[in-house]
Amino acid sequence: MKALSRQIKRFHDQEDGLVMTEFLIMIPLLIWTFLALFVYWDAFRTINQAQKATYSISDLVSRQSDLNTTFINGTQTVAEYLMGGDSSVKIRITSVKFVALSNEMRVIFSRSPGNRMAQLTTADMNTPAMRARIPLMANQDSVVIVETEIGHKPAFAVGIPNHYFDNFVVTRPRYNLQVCLNGVACPSIM
Numbered sequence: 001m002k003a004l005s006r007q008i009k010r011f012h013d014q015e016d017g018l019v020m021t022e023f024l025i026m027i028p029l030l031i032w033t034f035l036a037l038f039v040y041w042d043a044f045r046t047i048n049q050a051q052k053a054t055y056s057i058s059d060l061v062s063r064q065s066d067l068n069t070t071f072i073n074g075t076q077t078v079a080e081y082l083m084g085g086d087s088s089v090k091i092r093i094t095s096v097k098f099v100a101l102s103n104e105m106r107v108i109f110s111r112s113p114g115n116r117m118a119q120l121t122t123a124d125m126n127t128p129a130m131r132a133r134i135p136l137m138a139n140q141d142s143v144v145i146v147e148t149e150i151g152h153k154p155a156f157a158v159g160i161p162n163h164y165f166d167n168f169v170v171t172r173p174r175y176n177l178q179v180c181l182n183g184v185a186c187p188s189i190m
Contacts, residue, residue: 036158043152046083047165050150053082053089054167058146061093065176068183069111076113079148088151092117093144095179096125097187100139105131108142109181117147134170142178143170 057075061067072093079089095108105125112119124130137143148167154160173179180186 032158035156039154039156039158039160043154043160043163046150046152049083050148050165050167053079053150054146054148054169056082057091057093057148058144058169058171059174061146061179062144062171063174064179065173067093067109067179067181069181072111072181073113083150086150090116090149092120092147094120094125094147095142095144095181096134097140097142097178098137105134106187108178108186109184111181117149120145133168140177141172143172144179145170 057079060078061075064071075091075093076089079091080087083089090112092110092112094110096105097108098105104122107120107122107125110119110121120130125134134143134145146167146169149164150167151162151164152160153162178186
């Protein structure tokens with residue numbers, strides 16, 4: 001009996017291999033944590049780049065008076081460049097005018113390079129969801145709306161699924177009362 005209790009006490013006091021056991025228990029958690037930090041950092045980097053690209057394109061468009069399809073298609077190239085060559089970028093540029101008499105937003109034009117996104121109509125602009133996204137405007141005031149969708153596929157499956165990050169930026173024209181598209185009738189300025 002004494003021999004057995006002595007062996008149990010010796011086994012209890014022995015600490016050889018304890019560090020290795022703890023390491024083997026913790027290494028999967030450490031690897032998962034490192035991968036998760038990498039994936040989340042990459043997702044936030046993509047969100048930040050997408051927002052900056054959208055604001056840059058919105059500012060570029062708001063400084064124009066008349067656009068043409070070549071200019072609009074060029075915004076796709078600019079967005080892809082700003083996103084580091086990501087070709088999953090989708091853009092839609094819409095110019096809208098508010099008419100107080102009918103209390104509606106009227107689409108001057110809506111275009112997407114390569115028709116990657118559907119064009120918005122006046123009916124689309126006057127839905128409650130869309131009206132809630134646009135700030136209050138004075139009669140005959142106009143704005144340019146730039147929307148982007150950027151696809152993001154995480155490198156590892158640690159909690160973020162494949163996703164599109166959407167951006168919606170509303171900007172008043174900088175130097176003109178409205179931004180028009182060549183070949184599309186532009187409403188008169190009152």
